[in-house]
Amino acid sequence: MASRQFEPPSGTRDFLAGALRTREHVFAQIRGVFERYGFEPLQTPAFERLETLTGKYGDEGDKLIFKILRRGEHEATGEADLALRYDMTVPLARVVAGYGSRLPTPYKRYAMGPVWRADRPGRGRFREFAQCDVDVVGSASPLADAEVVCALTDALDAVGLREYRVLVNSRQALSGLLDVYGVPVELGGGVLITLDKLDKLSPDKVAAELVDARSLAPDIAQALVGDLTAPDAVDRMQTALKDSEAGRAGLEEIGRLLELASPKVGEDRITFTPSLVRGLDYYTGVIFEVVAEGMPGSIASGGRYDGLISALGGPDVPACGGSLGVERIIGLLGDDEGAAHRIDVAATVIAEDTASEVMGFAARLRDAGLRTEVYLAASRKLAKQLKWAADRKARFALIYGASDKEAGVITVRDMDSGEQSEVPADELAAYLTGRCAPSR
Amino acid sequence: MASRQFEPPSGTRDFLAGALRTREHVFAQIRGVFERYGFEPLQTPAFERLETLTGKYGDEGDKLIFKILRRGEHEATGEADLALRYDMTVPLARVVAGYGSRLPTPYKRYAMGPVWRADRPGRGRFREFAQCDVDVVGSASPLADAEVVCALTDALDAVGLREYRVLVNSRQALSGLLDVYGVPVELGGGVLITLDKLDKLSPDKVAAELVDARSLAPDIAQALVGDLTAPDAVDRMQTALKDSEAGRAGLEEIGRLLELASPKVGEDRITFTPSLVRGLDYYTGVIFEVVAEGMPGSIASGGRYDGLISALGGPDVPACGGSLGVERIIGLLGDDEGAAHRIDVAATVIAEDTASEVMGFAARLRDAGLRTEVYLAASRKLAKQLKWAADRKARFALIYGASDKEAGVITVRDMDSGEQSEVPADELAAYLTGRCAPSR
Structure with a gap:
């Protein structure tokens, strides 16, 4: 109480x-x-x-x-x-x-x-x-x-x-x-x-x-x-x-x-x-x-x-x-909880040494007008971070691991369908703005 | 003081x-x-x-x-x-x-x-x-x-x-x-x-x-x-x-x-x-x-x-x-006085018996997103009302007299150039929205 x-x-x-x-x-x-x-x-x-x-x-x-x-x-x-x-x-x-x-x-x-x-x-x-x-x-x-x-x-x-x-x-x-x-x-x-x-x-x-x-x-x-x-x-x-x-x-x-x-x-x-x-x-x-x-x-x-x-x-x-x-x-x-204000992109941070790059991806998406959050808690476990992305009602999650970095791509997970796509870093903003409804 | x-x-x-x-x-x-x-x-x-x-x-x-x-x-x-x-x-x-x-x-x-x-x-x-x-x-x-x-x-x-x-x-x-x-x-x-x-x-x-x-x-x-x-x-x-x-x-x-x-x-x-x-x-x-x-x-x-x-x-x-x-x-x-928030249309009312129609024109223009004011003071003199339109920094003024009514048109005055055009009533909103910058 x-x-x-x-x-x-x-x-x-x-x-x-x-x-x-x-x-x-x-x-x-x-x-x-x-x-x-x-x-x-x-x-x-x-x-x-x-x-x-x-x-x-x-x-x-x-x-x-x-x-x-x-x-x-x-x-x-x-x-x-x-x-x-x-x-x-x-x-x-x-x-x-x-x-x-x-x-x-x-x-x-x-x-x-x-x-x-x-x-x-x-x-x-x-x-x-x-x-x-x-x-x-x-x-x-x-x-x-x-x-x-x-x-x-x-x-x-x-x-x-x-x-x-x-x-x-x-x-x-x-x-x-x-x-x-x-x-x-x-x-x-x-x-x-x-x-x-x-x-x-x-x-x-x-x-x-x-x-x-x-x-x-x-x-x-x-x-x-x-x-x-x-x-x-x-x-x-x-x-x-x-x-x-x-x-x-x-x-x-x-x-x-x-x-x-x-x-x-x-x-x-x-x-x-x-x-x-x-x-x-x-x-x-x-x-x-x-x-x-x-x-x-x-x-x-x-x-x-x-x-x-x-x-x-x-x-x-x-x-x-x-x-x-x-x-x-x-x-x-009544209250406008939920769908109308879901966030567009939840950016996970699964390794400490890629955090700075993830911040950079988030910055570019925000500049493109997408409502983007970066995972701020301590865990580096992907499953826990995807749970957070779902709780925040994100439309997409970003995953950026060692293999992604090596290949120059970001893994984009559609949080509705669960499908994942590898998107080249310089195409990320265009890829996501095309798929997110304008949030404003 | x-x-x-x-x-x-x-x-x-x-x-x-x-x-x-x-x-x-x-x-x-x-x-x-x-x-x-x-x-x-x-x-x-x-x-x-x-x-x-x-x-x-x-x-x-x-x-x-x-x-x-x-x-x-x-x-x-x-x-x-x-x-x-x-x-x-x-x-x-x-x-x-x-x-x-x-x-x-x-x-x-x-x-x-x-x-x-x-x-x-x-x-x-x-x-x-x-x-x-x-x-x-x-x-x-x-x-x-x-x-x-x-x-x-x-x-x-x-x-x-x-x-x-x-x-x-x-x-x-x-x-x-x-x-x-x-x-x-x-x-x-x-x-x-x-x-x-x-x-x-x-x-x-x-x-x-x-x-x-x-x-x-x-x-x-x-x-x-x-x-x-x-x-x-x-x-x-x-x-x-x-x-x-x-x-x-x-x-x-x-x-x-x-x-x-x-x-x-x-x-x-x-x-x-x-x-x-x-x-x-x-x-x-x-x-x-x-x-x-x-x-x-x-x-x-x-x-x-x-x-x-x-x-x-x-x-x-x-x-x-x-x-x-x-x-x-x-x-x-600093303050944003002036140009950025000028009104789009100032509607004059030069005869008591056309006031209701003028209100109707204003309603249509507002529905089309134009910032429109109707003259609310007592004078029915056009010169005085055009002075008001200028004070309000209106982009256009509407004039609707007996001859306009007879011809089924509204006289639209460009307040910047002083030019006047006769516009058919049912084309008024399209005519003006095309000429006014989006105010929002």
């Missing part, structure tokens, strides 16, 4: 080769898509000044910030002055504020990397996990919203997740909805939080919560939940919202997003979904979630949040963006 | 697109080399349990560890329980201890990523900086030492640094040297620390420090420094060390490393350097540094440290490894 002292800290993970390659492959695919859209990468430090982060994530969020103790003589105060990055958005706001006009306008950036939250660790919930965001800062155009939706869904396509649907709504439409149904303004926020549970709870339970916890009149609660969950909810909303200015504006921005994103996403995969709320209260315009069959929750989400950058300390600029649920996506894909 | 509150914390950096692309290009080149050698990637968490790190880096090192405050009700104690990664070696020792036989034998791993040290920030010295290590754990073979040297120098070649020399020595040779020159054993450590300054101070100053600070007899200090800095130092050492058992073992391991690494590194680029010491006292066998003309200090270094993994909490296994000075290397290469 391994001692707990050798495990990574609670809620964190060591990524060994197989899992790490899967992760990096996913990140590379996503990065490729974002680059094709002209988003620019941004990498900010792992920690920020504590005051940059506090007060930005609500009381609950503040408790989950990892704080870094002052150093040197100040350590004894027990005070913190730095804190680990909690998300990618607050650092973005700081960068937009600090760099100003030195950034392109609009500033389209993507950020991929770890964030840290002192949440209770659980299944699929970590204290160090990757976030993957795209944002457009400085554009109020519906084209920007559409680009965000297209970039995120294109990234899902790129990592092989194609069975998804994009649910679209608008904060303006929701605000019009509350107005039309006569929900008092001061109850609006709480009502939306409860309505957000329509994807998890039955309509009856949601209606009951609206009455019990949100003080809504029973008839209003029933009408609201009934209309939102009706088979013809979209039609009912389109009719109802016509009576509200916010409602009409919301319907228009939803319509525009559907029109602009459909050519890429596909008309059947993107739909107005009146019951979509999204809990976070900083959204101001269109909101969206990407859901996939058989998976609870969303695999991507986002929206327009025109006031957020200034609320986080940046300038007052319109902005929209979204995130991929990249840890969930990686979890769906 | 930008307010300091928007700067990243002291000693850390924001990496915007240009600088970040340079960094990632360097990392990718290095990674490619390490993979060809069969090193496997390992990524450990940003933080470790505090007790995993404390006491591993000496008193000075302990003061530079960033400590993370306990959370929740424990925050008020002002105590820390976690700490940011200080190097890549202690996490490696933990992983080797924890995973044991589930790792390949030997375990050849590379690690690239940030570490954090609360050093006083200065020119080229950061509190968050990247380390890039290769290590072979579980092999006592000189082949392993040679592979480490070859992998690191190969990586330097890959990033375009080719004017370097590899200086080689051995801790056993140094220990034999002290023995032969009659340095009392208890003074040995201090004497080596002073001898390590021979690359910075004059021989006289080093000899004086040996007498004043290390209590060495003046004649011994003179002889030692004189022989180590003589033009024929290698010959003098080879003669002197023959009289010591450790000295002979040291000469042998140096000779073996030179023999095994020379085919790859080149005989003229790797030399026995008797005055090379390397300050860190955990080395047990060969040591090396890679130096480049005109640069103070080293751009890569390492050696064999058979006792280190167990001293750091891991099992008692032989090991060797080395690091690339990757921040220095990146500093030498």
Whole structure:
């Protein structure tokens, strides 16, 4: 039994080769898509000044910030002055504020990397996990919203997740909805939080919560939940919202997003979904979630949040963006152990005095792009070294004994078939590159 | 003047697109080399349990560890329980201890990523900086030492640094040297620390420090420094060390490393350097540094440290490894702003009702691998949008007006020559991919 002292800290993970390659492959695919859209990468430090982060994530969020103790003589105060990055958005706001006009306008950036939250660790919930965001800062155009939706869904396509649907709504439409149904303004926020549970709870339970916890009149609660969950909810909303200015504006921005994103996403995969709320209260315009069959929750989400950058300390600029649920996506894909990353050539060393020549062969094969390992343990027994070659899943093994040396050849063993061929030293690289699939 | 509150914390950096692309290009080149050698990637968490790190880096090192405050009700104690990664070696020792036989034998791993040290920030010295290590754990073979040297120098070649020399020595040779020159054993450590300054101070100053600070007899200090800095130092050492058992073992391991690494590194680029010491006292066998003309200090270094993994909490296994000075290397290469990452296509939007079609054109170009941006600001004036296309360094701009739509064509403007061509919509991707260099 391994001692707990050798495990990574609670809620964190060591990524060994197989899992790490899967992760990096996913990140590379996503990065490729974002680059094709002209988003620019941004990498900010792992920690920020504590005051940059506090007060930005609500009381609950503040408790989950990892704080870094002052150093040197100040350590004894027990005070913190730095804190680990909690998300990618607050650092973005700081960068937009600090760099100003030195950034392109609009500033389209993507950020991929770890964030840290002192949440209770659980299944699929970590204290160090990757976030993957795209944002457009400085554009109020519906084209920007559409680009965000297209970039995120294109990234899902790129990592092989194609069975998804994009649910679209608008904060303006929701605000019009509350107005039309006569929900008092001061109850609006709480009502939306409860309505957000329509994807998890039955309509009856949601209606009951609206009455019990949100003080809504029973008839209003029933009408609201009934209309939102009706088979013809979209039609009912389109009719109802016509009576509200916010409602009409919301319907228009939803319509525009559907029109602009459909050519890429596909008309059947993107739909107005009146019951979509999204809990976070900083959204101001269109909101969206990407859901996939058989998976609870969303695999991507986002929206327009025109006031957020200034609320986080940046300038007052319109902005929209979204995130991929990249840890969930990686979890769906599993580890890439084995075949995909087998090594090409395992070079055995069966006599001390040929080691230098074997190193030379390995150097030439590596220069030719082949993934080549040299046997580094002490044994000079061939059988033991061929066992190692098999364990390393090598495609070929090299054997270079006294008779090979005399004949100016290297014995190449096909580790799949067991066949051996004698290859002249100066033909070795060509012989093997022709037989190994490109490893990258 | 930008307010300091928007700067990243002291000693850390924001990496915007240009600088970040340079960094990632360097990392990718290095990674490619390490993979060809069969090193496997390992990524450990940003933080470790505090007790995993404390006491591993000496008193000075302990003061530079960033400590993370306990959370929740424990925050008020002002105590820390976690700490940011200080190097890549202690996490490696933990992983080797924890995973044991589930790792390949030997375990050849590379690690690239940030570490954090609360050093006083200065020119080229950061509190968050990247380390890039290769290590072979579980092999006592000189082949392993040679592979480490070859992998690191190969990586330097890959990033375009080719004017370097590899200086080689051995801790056993140094220990034999002290023995032969009659340095009392208890003074040995201090004497080596002073001898390590021979690359910075004059021989006289080093000899004086040996007498004043290390209590060495003046004649011994003179002889030692004189022989180590003589033009024929290698010959003098080879003669002197023959009289010591450790000295002979040291000469042998140096000779073996030179023999095994020379085919790859080149005989003229790797030399026995008797005055090379390397300050860190955990080395047990060969040591090396890679130096480049005109640069103070080293751009890569390492050696064999058979006792280190167990001293750091891991099992008692032989090991060797080395690091690339990757921040220095990146500093030498400069930023990759501009031409290398210009976008391929800037799609203008000159009429609201064609926006959806323009999005569709952009989608097709991105699918064809072209880096394509759509104009996201409010203006519908062509001149303003072409100015934007020029600012974004686009190779081509697309213009799609009412007459284009009627004729079923898109106007493609070559942003370098200013020439415009009308291209049928279904030929657009082929037309542009043929004219844009592959961007990746």
